Every structure is written in C-alpha cells, then in structure tokens.
Amino acid sequence: MRRSRVDFPLGASLLLASCLSPEAAGIDGMAGAWTSLSLMGSLGSVSPDGRKFKWYVRDQVRLRDDDPPNAWRMYEDLLWVGLGYQIEPHFLVGMGYAHTWLHPLGQPSYQENRPYLEAVLTHEAGxxxxxxxxRLEERVLQQGGEVGVRFREALTWSHPLRFVAEGIDVYVGEELMVCPNFSVFGPAGFCQNRLLSGLTYRLSRSLGLDVGYLGQYMAGTPGTANVWTHNVQFDLHYAFPDH
Structure with missing residues (x-):
C-alpha cells in the first residue's frame, strides 16, 4: 500500500527501533484519532445463570492526517461483536467477529472479516x-478470500485516582501483534505494536469514557515504509446493568 511521507520525530523509542525491518524503506509518521462507541452487558435478563455470559458491541472510526493539504480523512471503520463466558471471577474466554472497512491512501478501498478467539485474565496489582x-484472529480479505493469521497479546494496568476525584482511573498498556504466516497483509513475524495511556472517567454507574493517547507502530512490507501514528483516543462506553 502506498503511504505519504512525513518527517518522523526525533527521539523514537529503542523498542520501536529494534523492531524495524531492514527491507523497509524508512518510517512514515503521522497524526491520527480513534473514536469509538462501546456497548456491553450480560445475558442476565434471560436467566440468573446468564450473567456469566458477557457480550459487547463496538464501532470505531479511525482518522489519519496523511493527505496534505487535504489533511484529516477517514482511514478505517471497525465494527466488533463478541460473546464471552466468565469461567471464574478473574478468567473469561470468548469469541467474536470484527468487520473492517479500510481506505488506504492512493489505493482502492477494501474490507476484511476477522473472526477471533480470546482469553482474558484479570489480577489485582499495585x-x-x-x-x-x-487473542488469535484470522484476517480474511473479502475481495479475494486470502487469510492472514494474527496473534495479539495485550496488557493493561489501571489505577484509581481518588485524590483527584471518585470515578477517575489512569491506565497504561501495550499490545504486541505477531503474524505466523505470510499473506497479502504482510510477511510473517512481528507486525505491530501499540502503546497507550490515558484516563477513564465514570460519568455514572453505567456510563463512562476513556480519553488518552495510542501510539501505533506497524511494520511495512518489503520495499514499503514502516508506519508510526500518534493517535488521540476517545471511547464512550455504556454497560447495561445485570438483572
């Protein structure tokens, strides 16, 4: 995919530098914004045992500032639906599906189907x-059916900021992605890393929002540039109460 070239800021982290592909033609740096709406709940309204089944729906629009002088444009839209089962209070297994509409710069738009399986562990720490x-997901190109497998490992830590106000948490996290197979989506091996930080504010018992930063580094295919985007992240989420 063709990408526009912009200056990459000095002081890039050693972690990102160590991941650079020797075949890649440099790094494209750009600004971005990820905005999403999330709904979640359980099947407790069906039966008391249904509370162990957790569901969620999320739609996220991603913007990029990569087309000067036109500047901001929609690069990607993702829709997730998922269902999980709470085996223990700190352990959940789930499955889901994501559909994504992508609009690369200077290339035809395309769509992906992404079924996935996941396991989530929660601990008290610090x-x-x-x-x-x-998470293990398949990326299926809708216009041709080619499949790329991707393994994703995410770790997030949050802590309440009660000295500021009740209902405010700070969070930091990282997500690493590895592709076991070569596909139209890229070569096998390391493919992406995300670093995030921000604040969660609970507006009510059910309604909350996350505001923060997400740095996304994506390894390029041979002959193309790696991409590093600095994204403002905003998520409005609503949790339906259990019955």
Whole structure:
C-alpha cells in the first residue's frame, strides 16, 4: 500500500527501533484519532445463570492526517461483536467477529472479516487492576478470500485516582501483534505494536469514557515504509446493568 511521507520525530523509542525491518524503506509518521462507541452487558435478563455470559458491541472510526493539504480523512471503520463466558471471577474466554472497512491512501478501498478467539485474565496489582488479553484472529480479505493469521497479546494496568476525584482511573498498556504466516497483509513475524495511556472517567454507574493517547507502530512490507501514528483516543462506553 502506498503511504505519504512525513518527517518522523526525533527521539523514537529503542523498542520501536529494534523492531524495524531492514527491507523497509524508512518510517512514515503521522497524526491520527480513534473514536469509538462501546456497548456491553450480560445475558442476565434471560436467566440468573446468564450473567456469566458477557457480550459487547463496538464501532470505531479511525482518522489519519496523511493527505496534505487535504489533511484529516477517514482511514478505517471497525465494527466488533463478541460473546464471552466468565469461567471464574478473574478468567473469561470468548469469541467474536470484527468487520473492517479500510481506505488506504492512493489505493482502492477494501474490507476484511476477522473472526477471533480470546482469553482474558484479570489480577489485582499495585493497588490497581492488571488485565491480560490473549487473542488469535484470522484476517480474511473479502475481495479475494486470502487469510492472514494474527496473534495479539495485550496488557493493561489501571489505577484509581481518588485524590483527584471518585470515578477517575489512569491506565497504561501495550499490545504486541505477531503474524505466523505470510499473506497479502504482510510477511510473517512481528507486525505491530501499540502503546497507550490515558484516563477513564465514570460519568455514572453505567456510563463512562476513556480519553488518552495510542501510539501505533506497524511494520511495512518489503520495499514499503514502516508506519508510526500518534493517535488521540476517545471511547464512550455504556454497560447495561445485570438483572
């Protein structure tokens, strides 16, 4: 995919530098924004045992500032639906599906179907909450059916900021992605890393929002540039109460 070239800021982390592909033609750096709406709940309204089944729906729009002088444009739209089962209070297994519409710069738009399986572990750590999510997903190109497998490991830690106000948490996290097979989506091996931080504010018992930063580093295919985007992240989420 063709990408526009912009200056990459000095002081890139050693972690990102160590991941650079020797075949890649440099790094494209750009600004971005990820905005999403999330709904979640359980099947407790069906039966008391249904509370162990957790569902969620999320739609996220991703913007990029990669087309000067036109500047901001929609690069990607993702829709997730998922269902999980709470085996123990700190352990959940789930499955889901994501559909994504992508609009690369200077290339035809395309769509992906992404079924996935995941396991989520939650721990108390350092006075806060540590969440580990392991996900295995398939990326299926809708216009041709080619399949790329991707393994994702995410780790997020959050801590309440009661000295500021009740209902405010700070969070930091990282997600690493590895592709076991070569496909139209890229070569096998390391493919992406995400670093995130921000604040969660609970507006009510059910309604909350996350505001923060997400740095996304994506390894390029041979002959193309790696991509590093600095994204403002905003998520409005609503949790339906159990019955």
């Amino acid at each position: 006075g806060g909450k540590l969440v580990s999510r392991t």
